[in-house]
Amino acid sequence: MAGEAEVQLRERLNRLRSLPLLRGARLSGELERLQRQLERIVAEPSDEQIWRSVELARHPDRPYTLDYVERMLEDFVELHGDRGRADDAALVTGLGSFDGRTVALIGHQKGRDIQERSKRNFGMAYPEGYRKAMRVMELADRHGFPLITLVDTPGAYPGVAAEQHGQGGMIARSQAVMARLRTPIVSCIIGEGGSGGAIAIAVADRVLMQENAIYSVISPEGCAAILWRDAGEAQKAAAAFKPDAGHCLELGVIDAIVPEPAEGAHSDPDAAATLLKDSIGESLEELIGFSGDELRGRRRARFRSLGTLETVKAP
Amino acid sequence: MAARIDVSIEHKHAPPEANADGKPHPNTCPGCGSHYRDDELEQHLNVCPQCGHHFPMRARARIAQLTDEGSFTEEAGELRSDDPLGFFDLRPYTERLAEAEVATGLGDAMVTGHATLDGAPLQLAVMDFAFMGGSMGRVVGEKFTRACEAAAERQVPLVSVTASGGARMQEGILSLMQLPKTVCAVEDLHDAGGAMISVMAHPTTAGVLASFASLGDVIVAEPGALLSFTGPRVVQQTTREKLPDDFGLAESNYRFGHLDAIVPRPELRDYVARLLRLFGNGG
Numbered sequence: 001m002a003g004e005a006e007v008q009l010r011e012r013l014n015r016l017r018s019l020p021l022l023r024g025a026r027l028s029g030e031l032e033r034l035q036r037q038l039e040r041i042v043a044e045p046s047d048e049q050i051w052r053s054v055e056l057a058r059h060p061d062r063p064y065t066l067d068y069v070e071r072m073l074e075d076f077v078e079l080h081g082d083r084g085r086a087d088d089a090a091l092v093t094g095l096g097s098f099d100g101r102t103v104a105l106i107g108h109q110k111g112r113d114i115q116e117r118s119k120r121n122f123g124m125a126y127p128e129g130y131r132k133a134m135r136v137m138e139l140a141d142r143h144g145f146p147l148i149t150l151v152d153t154p155g156a157y158p159g160v161a162a163e164q165h166g167q168g169g170m171i172a173r174s175q176a177v178m179a180r181l182r183t184p185i186v187s188c189i190i191g192e193g194g195s196g197g198a199i200a201i202a203v204a205d206r207v208l209m210q211e212n213a214i215y216s217v218i219s220p221e222g223c224a225a226i227l228w229r230d231a232g233e234a235q236k237a238a239a240a241f242k243p244d245a246g247h248c249l250e251l252g253v254i255d256a257i258v259p260e261p262a263e264g265a266h267s268d269p270d271a272a273a274t275l276l277k278d279s280i281g282e283s284l285e286e287l288i289g290f291s292g293d294e295l296r297g298r299r300r301a302r303f304r305s306l307g308t309l310e311t312v313k314a315p
Numbered sequence: 316m317a318a319r320i321d322v323s324i325e326h327k328h329a330p331p332e333a334n335a336d337g338k339p340h341p342n343t344c345p346g347c348g349s350h351y352r353d354d355e356l357e358q359h360l361n362v363c364p365q366c367g368h369h370f371p372m373r374a375r376a377r378i379a380q381l382t383d384e385g386s387f388t389e390e391a392g393e394l395r396s397d398d399p400l401g402f403f404d405l406r407p408y409t410e411r412l413a414e415a416e417v418a419t420g421l422g423d424a425m426v427t428g429h430a431t432l433d434g435a436p437l438q439l440a441v442m443d444f445a446f447m448g449g450s451m452g453r454v455v456g457e458k459f460t461r462a463c464e465a466a467a468e469r470q471v472p473l474v475s476v477t478a479s480g481g482a483r484m485q486e487g488i489l490s491l492m493q494l495p496k497t498v499c500a501v502e503d504l505h506d507a508g509g510a511m512i513s514v515m516a517h518p519t520t521a522g523v524l525a526s527f528a529s530l531g532d533v534i535v536a537e538p539g540a541l542l543s544f545t546g547p548r549v550v551q552q553t554t555r556e557k558l559p560d561d562f563g564l565a566e567s568n569y570r571f572g573h574l575d576a577i578v579p580r581p582e583l584r585d586y587v588a589r590l591l592r593l594f595g596n597g598g
Contacts, residue, residue, distance in 0.1 A: 156525075158545035159554050163563055164571050168524030168544035175498040176530055195482075195491060196525040196544065203495045217482045217491040217522070222549075227404035227484060240402055241487035251399065253488050300499040304460065306492040307453030 036259055045246050047239035054220060054238050056212035057191045061266035063273065064123075065092050065107030065150045068190065071273035072280070073098055073105065079136055085165075088129030090121045090157070091201075093136040095145070099281055104140035106133045106201050107150030110191075123192075124157035127170035130200050134177045146184040146284055149201040154219060156197030171200040178203035179300055182292025186283045188258060188276065189213040190265075193243075205299050206283035207253070209245045210276070211260040215253065216243035252306060255283075344368050360580045369517060369537050369580055373419075374426040374443035377476055377516075381439065381584055382430035389428040391461050396423060396454045400487050408485040411447065419446045423454035424479065427462040429469065432584070435591040438466035441476040444518070449479035451523055452486040456493030459527060463500035467507035472594050474587060476514045477528045481521025490522070497527035505532075510594040512587060514578075515542050515565070533590055535576045536565035537583075542573075 045053075056062070069076055073096030081087040092109045095102060108125065111117030140147045156167055178185060178201070187204035193215030209215060218226075220234035223241060248254045258279040265272035287295065343350045346368035360380060361370040372380075378387050395412075402408040416422060424446040429438050440462040442449045459475070466473040482490035501511060513531025515524075517540035525544055528534075536542055543550075543563030551558055561567040568574050578586045 156544060158550050160550060160556050160558060160562065163543050163545065163550070164567070166571065166573050168521070168542070169529035169573055171525040171544070172494075172498060172527070172529035175495050175526065176502055179495070179499045179502045196494065196522060199491055199494050200525075203498070215488055215491075217487055218484055223484050237404075240400070240404060241484060242400055243488065247400075248488055251487075251489055253492055300503060303492065303495040303499045306496055307456050307489055 045244055047235070050238050050242060050244045051235050053212050053214055053244040054234075056264045056266075057214045059264060059266045060112075062191055063265050063269040064112075064152060065105075065109045065190070067269055068150060068273050068276055069094070069096065069105060069107070071270065072096075072277045073103070076105075079139075080132075082128045082131035083135055084128070084131060086126070086128040088121075088126050088132060089119050090123050090125040090153070091129035091133055093132055098146075098148070098277075098284070101284075102143075102145050103284075104136055104145045104147045105150070106136055106147065107190075108153040108197075108201075110152060121157055123153045124155060125153065125197060126157050126159075126162045127165040127167050130156075130170040130174045133201055134174050137174075137177050137181060141181045141183050144183055146186070146287070147181065147204075148280060148284075149185070149187040149204065151187060151189045151193050151198045151202050151215075152191035152213075153194050153197045154192050155194035156200070168196075171196045174200040175203045179303075180296065182296055184284060184287035184290070184295060185299070186280050186287070188280065189215045189245075189254070190276070194219060203299070203303065205287050205295055205302070206255050208256050208258050208279055208283065209248055209254040210258045210265060210272075211245055212264050213245060214238075214243035215245075215248050216241060341370075344370075362580050367538065367579070369539055371444055371478065372516065372580070373445060374421065374441045374476075377441050378426065378428075378430070378439060380580075381441075381474065381476070381587055382432055382437075383434065387428055387430040387439070389426060390465065391427055391458045392422060394422060394454045394457060396452055396486070398485075399453075399489055400485070402485040402487070404485075411485070415446045419443060421446050423458070424449045424451070425455045425458045427458045427465075429465065429471070432591060433588045435588065435595055436469065436471045437591055438462050438469065438471055438473045439476075440473065442478045442516075442523070444478040444480075444516075447483065449477075449523075450481060450483035450490075451479060451493050451497075451526075452483035452490050453493060455483075456490075456496045459497045460500040463497075463504040463509070463511075466511075467504050467509045470507075470509070472510040472512060472591055473504060474512045474514065474591075475527065475531065476516060477519040477523050478516040479519060479521075479523040479528075481523060494522055494526040498530065501527050501530045512590055512594075514583065514587070515540055515574075517541055518543075518546075520544065520546060520563075529573075532594075533575050534573070535578045535583075535586070536568065536574050538565060538577055538579055540565040542568050 076096035078094040093106045108123040110123035111120040185204040186206045187202040188208040220238040221231045223237035224233040225231040245257045261268040261271045344363040347366040349365045361372045398408045427440045511531045513534045515536040519542050
């Protein structure tokens with residue numbers, strides 16, 4: 001089942017091992033990370049492990065976007081409002097300095113306590129949130145700032161007003177804006193990558209995913225309610241549609257897994273942030289230097305390739 | 316004792332008993348209760364002559380409606396899905412696929428190809444709700460993408476007709492990836508100077524609404540079509556809000572500015588033809 005992703009990883013490992021250790025600790029860190037990824041892929045995760053990812057991805061102490069922002073970015077300035085009707089607190093946007101380079105950041109934000117959760121709508125954005133994200137994407141593009149997005153949402157908000165304000169169309173247009181940007185984009189799924197609400201800000205050049213994050217087309221409960229006609233069968237549903245990082249890597253949906261501290265990101269947010277920052281920095285380095293048109297063309301080709309003829313056969 | 320005479324047209328069209336599962340017969344109008352034979356519905360483009368309710372329309376019938384007779388050439392019709400996740404809910408995905416193909420005569424939930432309408436060439440991507448709820452997996456994503464590419468290459472407008480419950484759960488995250496894939500395809504088409512006309516039929520929801528269907532240069536819908544990112548039942552259950560009577564319907568979407576027009580099915584052919592002329596005569 002491991003297949004192509006495993007072969008690619010093995011090749012990268014061998015290549016790295018044969019390099020003289022010029023970059024020292026950094027390179028050996030990379031080796032270690034690849035080794036762990038490889039082990040993860042080779043060992044097909046059990047249904048219990050998949051469910052553990054679901055639980056860890058939703059852990060109430062898991063670091064959220066702003067926890068990473070304060071550890072990864074300097075001089076962060078949050079930008080508010082969609083310039084139309086509202087400021088959606090479920091999506092945070094801003095500018096900051098990442099290793100001395102100005103970047104734009106967009107991320108879902110869940111709340112820590114009851115009050116904040118309600119203010120941030122549990123990380124479920126309204127169309128206004130995606131419109132704010134779009135204007136910040138365009139701002140990044142205008143000034144050539146690389147864009148970092150952190151995905152952590154159960155999904156876009158399912159409410160009457162959200163529908164009236166055009167939830168579906170806004171998610172479509174947010175993806176379209178990302179497909180047009182001429183600046184590097186790195187996205188990381190840091191918790192729940194819930195369906196349309198997640199992909200709206202994840203059309204990136206490099207898509208990363210934390211070890212215990214999940215990325216899925218529908219919530220396990222939603223899938224269970226439809227296919228099993230019982231939301232209580234969420235665990236079975238998760239085992240069937242495999243939202244864990246290992247499977248997402250294997251299917252080519254993400255480019256790399258970002259390791260977490262052994263007990264999960266919530267056990268040591270500082271360490272989790274360091275690991276995340278390293279991975280994002282590495283991805284950005286790979287992208288800086290490409291022209292805007294190249295970036296855009298490759299980005300579209302990346303998504304074009306998901307589900308081509310190699311995986312779709314004639315009868 | 317009352318005389319036994321045939322008192323009404325309704326009786327002639329009396330709906331048959333509900334099916335065993337309690338659902339009304341598909342040819343019974345949910346709007347006014349009139350019942351029709353297949354050929355009667357077909358003759359009226361599956362629109363109820365009594366009340367104007369739009370019954371579902373199959374992809375091939377839709378293509379016949381929107382093209383010159385005999386002009387349609389299907390493309391990518393050979394594509395079939397495999398089962399990337401080994402998905403098994405109450406039944407294996409492969410079984411559901413095979414059953415859908417037998418039931419609909421289609422390889423997946425979208426038919427694509429090129430044709431002419433009043434002599435003007437166009438590319439078509441038409442969904443069929445009868446195939447697994449019109450759900451979008453990799454085959455639909457790939458077919459739509461190829462339709463965009465073909466439209467760009469031929470320099471003809473793309474007409475998309477959607478009827479879909481959203482992304483196909485059985486292909487998991489790969490179905491979600493069809494959203495950005497189809498979005499990128501529309502962007503490429505637009506960059507190549509191509510036009511896209513999006514016709515939303517009932518229902519156009521979730522992943523299809525949140526991707527290519529919403530990116531048409533012109534977006535129209537059929538009367539009464541449900542166009543919502545989240546369906547009314549889930550919204551009601553999640554939020555406990557009282558839903559407006561027209562929640563998510565085309566009429567509500569039009570009022571809130573998400574549609575260019577609501578076009579009744581009998582007028583759709585002329586409407587699309589007019590747009591083709593306009594886009595064909597530009598810059």
